Amino acid sequence: MMVAFQKGADGVYVVGCLEGECHFLTGNLRAKKKVEYAKKLLDEIGVGGERLAMYNIAASDGPRFAEVAREMHEKIKAQGPNPIKGATLNKKAA
Amino acid sequence: MTVTQETKTINLTIDGQQIKVIEGASVLEAAQQLRINIPTLCYHKALPSYGACRLCLVEVSQSGGRPSLQASCTYPAQEGLIVKTDTEQVIKTRRIMAELLLARCPDSDEVKRIAKELGVEKIRIKPKHKDCLLCGLCVRMCHDRMGRGAIGFAYRGSNREVQPAFDIQSDVCQTCGACFSICPTQAIKFEKITKNKPRPILSEYDSGLRERPVAYIPYPQAVPKLAIIDEEHCVSLQTGECKVCQEFCEAGAINFDQKEEILKLDVGSVILASGFKPYDPAINDTYQYSRFSNVVTSLEFERILSASGPYQGHLLRPSDEKEPKTIAWIQCVGSRNTHVADKGYCSGVCCTYAIKQAMVAKEHSDTPLDTAIFYIDIRTYGKDFEKFYNRAKDDVGVRFVKSRINNILPGDEEGDLKIRYTNEAGRIAQEEFDIVVLSVGLDIPQESMDLAQKMGVELNNYNFVSTKTFEPVRTTKDGIYICGAFQGPKDIPETVMQASASAAASSSLLSSQRHTLTKEREYPDEIDIAGQEPRIGVFVCHCGINIGGVVNVPEVTDYASRLPNVLVADNNLFTCSQDTQDKIKERIEEFKLNRVVVASCSARTHEPLFQDTIRDAGLNPYLFSMANIRDQDSWVHQSDKEGATEKAKDLVRMAVANAAESSPLYRTKLPVIKRALIIGGGIAGMTAALNIAGQGFEVVLVEIEKELGGMGRKIHTTLQGDNIQNYLADLIEKVTQNEKIEVLTETIVVDFSGTKGNFKTALTVGPAMYHREVNHGALIIATGALEYKPKEYLYGESDAVKTQVELEDILSREESRIKEWKNVVMIQCVGSRNQENPNCSRVCCQQAIKNAIAIKEINPDINIFILYRDIRTYSFLEDFYRKAREMGIHFLRYREDEEPTVEQEEAKIQVTFKDLTLGREIKMSPDQLILSAGVVAGDTQELASILKVPLTSERFFLEAHVKLRPVDTQSDGIFICGMAHSPRLIDETISQALAASSRACTLISQDAIEVGGVVAKVDPDLCAACLICVRACPYEVPFINEDGVSEIDISKCHGCGVCASECPAKAITLSHFEDTQILAQIDALLEAG
Secondary structure (H helix, E strand, O other): OHHHHHOOOOOEEEEEOOOOOEOOEOHHHHHHHHHHHHHHHHHHOOOOHHHEEEEEOOOOOHHHHHHHHHHHHHHHHHHOOOHHHHHHHHHHHO | OOOOOOOOEEEEEEOOEEEEEEOOOEHHHHHHHOOOOOOOOOOOOOOOOOOOOOOOEEEEEOOOOOOEEEEOOOOEOOOOOEEEOOOHHHHHHHHHHHHHHHHHOOOOHHHHHHHHHOOOOOOOOOOOOOOOOOOOHHHHHHHHHOOOOOOEEEOOHHHOEEEOHHHOOEOOOOOOOHHHHHOOOOOOOHHHHEOOOOOOOEOOOOOOOOEOOOEEOOOOOOOOOOOEEOOOOOHHHHHOOOOHHHHHOOOOOOOOOOOOOOOOOOOOOEEEOOOOEEOOOOOOOOOOOOOOOOEEEHHHHHHHHOOOOOOOOOOOOOOOOOOOOEEEEEEEEOOOEOOOOOEOOEOOOHHHHHHHHHHHHHHHOOOOOEEEEEEOOOOOOOOOHHHHHHHHHHHHOOEEEEEEEEEEEEOOOOOOEEEEEEEOOOOEEEEEEOEEEEEEOEEOOHHHHHHHHHHOOOEOOOOOEOOEOOEOOEOOOOOEEEOHHHOOOOOHHHHHHHHHHHHHHHHHHHHHHOOOOOOOOOOOOOOOOOOOOOOEEEEEEOOOHHHHOOOOHHHHHHHHHOOOOEEEEEEEOOOOOHHHHHHHHHHHHHOOOOEEEEEEOOHHHHHHHHHHHHHHOOOOHHHEEEEEOHHHHHOOOOOOHHHHHHHHHHHHHHHHHHHHHOOOOOEEEEEOOOEEEEEOOEHHHHHHHHHHHHOOOEEEEEOOOOOOEHHHHHOOEOOOOOEHHHHHHHHHHHHHHOOOEEEEOOEEEEEEEEEOOEEEEEEEEOOOOEEEEEEEOEEEEOOOEEEOOOOOOOEOOEOOEEEHHHHHHHHHHOHHHHHHOOEEEEEEEEOOOOOOOOOOOOOHHHHHHHHHHHHHHHOOOOEEEEEEOOOOOOEOOHHHHHHHHHOOOEEEEOOOOOOOEEEEEOOEEEEEEEEOOOOEEEEEOOOEEEEEEOEEEOOOHHHHHHHOOOEOOOOOEOOOEOOOEOOEOOOOOEEEOHHHOOOOOHHHHHHHHHHHHHHHHHHHOOOEEEEEOOOEEEOOOOOOOOOHHHHHOOOOOOEEOOOOOEEOOOOOOOOOOHHHHHOOOOOEEEOOOOHHHHHHHHHHHHHHO
């Protein structure tokens, strides 16, 4: 997740199965914790934790997946580009 | 259009591009091959061209000749022809055509869309507002493809019209609807053409709530997921005409010559699993199902709730698609009723599904939703189902109304429904609802009855297959076994168990033939790719028009061929077809490829196929990567072809990057010890032991007590009247005499290690208490359960208070004592369905009824009062509940919060409880009070911790999946059966024991098991033994080995990657999902933007 931001991703979201329905028992709950942690780090370094999100969607629920994709797209569009991208570009320019 | 040698070909130029087509093709078809877009309206691939709409005009000329405007759909391609599709003249003329069409049909969405696409917005002439465009599609379709000619053109010039001959309703119309579906302006009026009423074909899967086409995929999860043609409604199969679908299926998969075949198979055994059909409430329409569209069956409601259902998961009612505010469920429709359709049995599943539906409906509803379940008894007797009921009642707020329904009437508002019912106090009440759901029961379809008759299998009085208590999967015909709802109403866990059980019974019969028809697949030796640079081949799939119609496949292929490490890129019409598979193998050889990428559909369905293909060409299957450019791209971005093409490139680039980083993985074979260990020598353990031995494997049966038999020793008869003690004696005899079974009594398990196929269990064997180790491939837990020892109702203090098990002992030995009794009271749910033990013990209702009937038979004058909360005589047990009431046994309900009280009054005891019908307290002084004490788990904690198998909060063993893996535990190779799993009756215990045996034999019948592949591995040099992986693993696999570092047993690892993601030192990697692969994909994704 962090590497993606470092490489210039404007937003990242993780999609897991519904809570309690993980194929690997508790994997999605662990992922949730990690996403929460990474959000904090992103806030600290000024990228902004809101660029990262986790959603739980049932494998059969295509419409919800599309809804989330649109929601995330709008959210990130409103945020503008990832500041890291600007920073690395500036450095290159300099 | 494929170019073959026999046909003559023609070369022409369109917009400067050369194209070769077969003789007879039109200019339009030639342009379509070049993906040049020409607007059309009256053109249809399956019909001869007509040139009516003139939208497809193009400029054509022979070299040096004068250009002229021609309709491209009717103009044949000619050698040397020069075609221009986008000159000013062409575009201008097309606009005029569009404007004329729009003036004729200004209200048609399709005409508006085309006009807008061509930039026409205003009409300069007076609009005519006609429905019909006179494109002739319907006329041609009816005449040329349907062979009918029910409609044609009448009159001339501006009076021209489409109508049946003489404008009289036609006799030749077959109401196939082809004209209707092809008409671009919805101008077809059936009533003008035919006397017949068009009949929509209703989707069986959506319970008739919406329509379906004639060629269709029955439902999204269908296996195999292939389209079928409905013979009854297909014009071609009925008349030999039409065959339009063949023009569109690019794979050429439609074969109308296919005929029903009769196959003869030689088999040693047959398993019947034909299931049930939902009861049809229209037959005896007590609840006005046929009259009111808002009275729906539970199956229809299930579709209403489904995301793939008629309303896309929005909670709406059928009559007016209004969001409901109130929904009622009526239970026992087609169940527990001998007066209507002779459905005397309980369907067993409807209470739980109604509760589920009420909870899901509340969740789906945006506004607060009132849900009410009208019931006779709530029968949530399955494992942990009672907790689910409590949650619905107490937390979610589903209302439960104990009642008898009188009738359903129209409500005050249009579409609403009024339920009139008699409540528990015997008064008539009424309530209005937006939707009424009928909880329909399980019924046996006529086809199943016919099948049973053909096979000589006897059915019971309700048309379910007859079985005996002690042989629950054996039919009356030798070699034919039964499972699922055709044997009796049951839910998914019981069905799955019984399915395994019938497999076990059948396998035992056929064990000598095991593997005789198995064929081993042979692969070439694997090519060693160590030290080689990645050499990648990319295969991009058109999937007919599925991908190719949206994504520009040639462009993606060309793009892929220029990606790093890619030596060759091809595109194919269907990559999964046999010829393409061969082509992939040829390419691997030709270009010495060491990685393969396929860009097509879902890895879920097709990865194994492609992995197998590259394995056949000598490559390790893990050197394959897949990009899903169909489900994740062409299907979801149909309206944005360019965007979809760009996304396909992104996905392919990522897959190529992933492939370059992938490395071969190997699976190791571990030999399997062909022996099972069973813990627990009751009915469950012994049944499993006999079946495993019958399938030809050794068994060690461990029992903690001195003698075999378990709980079965204390129960004398079943409700159906079978003699348990005789059965048990016979079973013990068979087990002890079987030379493949070793019985160890007074034995406990002290240690356990190993993995599936290779376990080692340490035992202490009494009475000498010596130590013994057993190696075995599978383990079955059959430790049973205990009867609850009541703390309530003066049990243990008064001789007049006994449990049902103690009563059975009296019944079997002291009949004379029973003859002296005048009044007996039984209290149900003692030690069940309370705070301490929230579960239903499942067996006590039938046990009370069994004993009450037995007492009444011995002493007909006795008064028996059964104080109950819900009587749970599910399935055919309901017959005995009815019999008990007919015999005059009194059933009186008490509420959970108003439990009866018992006091000692001098020599007698006095029972006080509140009768809910009278609304008053009643005192009784019975000679005997019988407590229906529930079932509690035995002392399982120590065993569970030795075996590392989880328990439920009530200390029953926990299955891997409630519905789909009901006898498996989370540890592979360890299975559960009998009361160790949950309270159950003897026939259910036997079924489950056979199921556990089946699962164990599936494992130990293999010579070796393959382990490894996608598993986690530890780099010992980086491991700091911090124990994070040990704690994080959901399967408790990692351990600290003798060298003081973490070790992961590949035979236990599920490959979830939790350890790899948690390891702070990055000492753990998950094969096939390594950091390098994931980072390469991120790099590839982001390098474009």
